[in-house]
Amino acid sequence: MKKYVVNNTQRNFIDQQPLRSGAIKWLFIAGFIFSLSACKKSTDDVTPQTSTGTSTAENQTVNDWILENMQQLYYWNDKIPANPDKTLTPDKFFDSILNKYDATTNPTGDRFSWIEDAATLTAGLSGQSVTTGMEYNLYLRASGSTDVIAQVLYVLPNSPAQLAGVKRGDIISKVNGQTLNTTNYADLLYSGGTSFTFGLAAVSGTSLVDTDKTISVTATTIQENPVFLDSVYTVGSKKVGYLVYNQFVPGANGSNAGEYDAQVDAVFSNFKAQGVNELVLDLRYNPGGYTSSSANLASLIGKGISSSKLYFREEWNSTITPELQKEYGSSFFIQNFLDKSQNIGTNLSRVIVLTTDHTASASELIINGLRPYMTVTTIGTTTYGKNVGSITITDDSGKITWGMQPIVFKSFNNAGQSDYSTGFTPNIEVDEPLNLLPLGDTKEALLSEALNQIAGGTTNTRRSSVTGNTLPVLGSSIQRKLGGHAMIRQLKTLKL
Known part of the structure; x- marks a missing residue:
């Protein structure tokens, strides 16, 4: 029997797509130049660097491995070309056989599959990367301008960026003495260098003004803990639990302890002990991850759920489905909720989820999976739109060092719904402003609106008059x- 080895680090299927540091320069040049009006990722964004120094014979060996696996497992395997060019380098070959997304001609096509160095792939999916420890959005400095700014969204605790003094809301206009623009920003930010001197700008009225302030930061290897912040607020007679969760990752790279899932459990244990009866789940910067962690979180929230209730089911291609059914039974395609003693669903009438277009995949799975069981109110902006999931495929012999993350299934909730490929439109639209307050600040735009709803605000009507950031997104x-924009299922060896 053929044996397909799938990533069995500590996850289930996630909705993530990795962008590793070594590929960043190419990725951002390819991805951002033609996408100046949206943050959404194209296939080009996740193509790894081209391998060099390999012979045509070596390429063909790898490409045979790619094709065999994709013909068996790829969700759109019926769209693979009959005679693909196996003389291409593996990254280009992989790209050539995908059912590529096109907004006009193929709107349900593949935006998410990618191929990567296997070791880098598994590390990145666990939240480990070489980074300064901050995430940011890129904008044109003004409509029609070629100047670029980076607005810091959040900074990891104890990271080089935080230790150097970088804060959420900081606006970077220069890197290493050079003003960012559409020509140089990719080289300055993603060239693979690790030493940065950031020049800051500030908001003055309706304008951005460069300042004399600079911050020097050196990137290093960081393991990101996705459990970013949790708090409990009192709003009238309500106890409001608030969790900022930035990636669905069970534990650190190389760990089998599931320590991050355990931290989420501990947060909800505290919520339960404090009598939390309203929940605000902040997924605005969560691009996805392992479905096992998504199921764990959903099982802490769901109302009237148990391990006998379906969280989501998977639809695989018609080639592999009967084989999987025969080998593993129908339960292979089913993810039920978990029985969690820390579940607070009994005390909840709804869950409020804060969203942006970075809210993707396993994050959207939370929204879709809970909706049949309770009211899910979304506040923010439209989510990314990823209702499909992937698995990690590597060569167990070690002879092939590539790892693939192909889309292999589509997800459906207990009501049979999977209609969010263009994202979830928020119940209450609130854009983040250019002046960002700290996450967890009760005056921060999205959280403030959530607390207003809890205090008795008019349902689906925005109270806040905060002006959103109108700068063109880069x-x-x-x-x-x-793993960004990903929903990944963790599987052990499949024997087919």
Whole structure:
């Protein structure tokens, strides 16, 4: 029987797409130049660097491995070309056989599959990367301008960026003494260098003004803990639990302990002990991850759920489905909720989810999976739109050093719904402003609106008059996170 080895680090299927540091320069040049009006990622954004120094015979060996696996497992395997060019380098070959997304001609096509160095792939999916420890959005400095700014969205605790004094809301206009613009920003930010001197700008009225302030930061290898912030607020008679969760990752790279899932459990144990009866789940910067962690979080929130209730089911291609059914039974395609003693669903009438276009995949799975069981109110902007999931495929012999993350299934909730490929439109639209307050600040735009709803605000009506950021969007560092915009299922060896 053929054996397909799938990533069995600590996850289930995630909705992530990695963008590793070594590929960043190419990725951002390819991805951002033609996407000046949206942060959404194209296939080009996740193509790894071309391998060099390999012979045509070596390429063909790798490409045979790619093709065999993709013909068996790829969700759109019926769209693979009959006679693909196996003389291409593996990255280009992989790209050549995808059912590529096109907004006009193929709007349900593939925006998410990618191929990567296997070791880098597994590390990135666990939240480990070489980074300064901050994430940011990129904008044109003004409509029609070629100047670029980076607005810091959040900074990891104890990271080089935080230790150097970088804060959420800081606006970077220069890197290493050079003003960022559409020609040089990719080289300055993503050339693979690790030493940066950031020049800051400030908001003055309706304008951005450069300042004399600079901050020097050196990037290093960081393991990101996705459990970013949790708080409990009192609003009238309500106890409001608030969790900022930035990636669906069970544990650190190389760990099998599931320590991050355990931290989420501990947060909800505290919520339960404090009598939390309203929940605000902040997924605005969460691009996805492992479905196992998504199921864990959903099981802490769901109302009237148990391990006998379906969280989501998977639809695989018609080639592999009967084989999987025969080998593993129908339960292979089913993810039920988990029985969690820390579940607070009994005390909740709804969950409020804060969203942006960085909210993707396993994050959207939370929204879709909980909707049949309770009211899910979304506040923010439209989510990314990823209702498909992937697995990690590597060569167990070690002879092939590539790893693939192809889309292999589509997800459906208990009501049979999977209609969010263009994202979830928020119930209450609130744009983040150019002046960002700290996450967790009760005056911060999205959280403030959530607390207003809890205090008795008019449902689906925005109270806040905060003006959103109207600068043209160029891209985001979140797009390059490995596993970004991903829903990944962790599987052990499949024997077919």
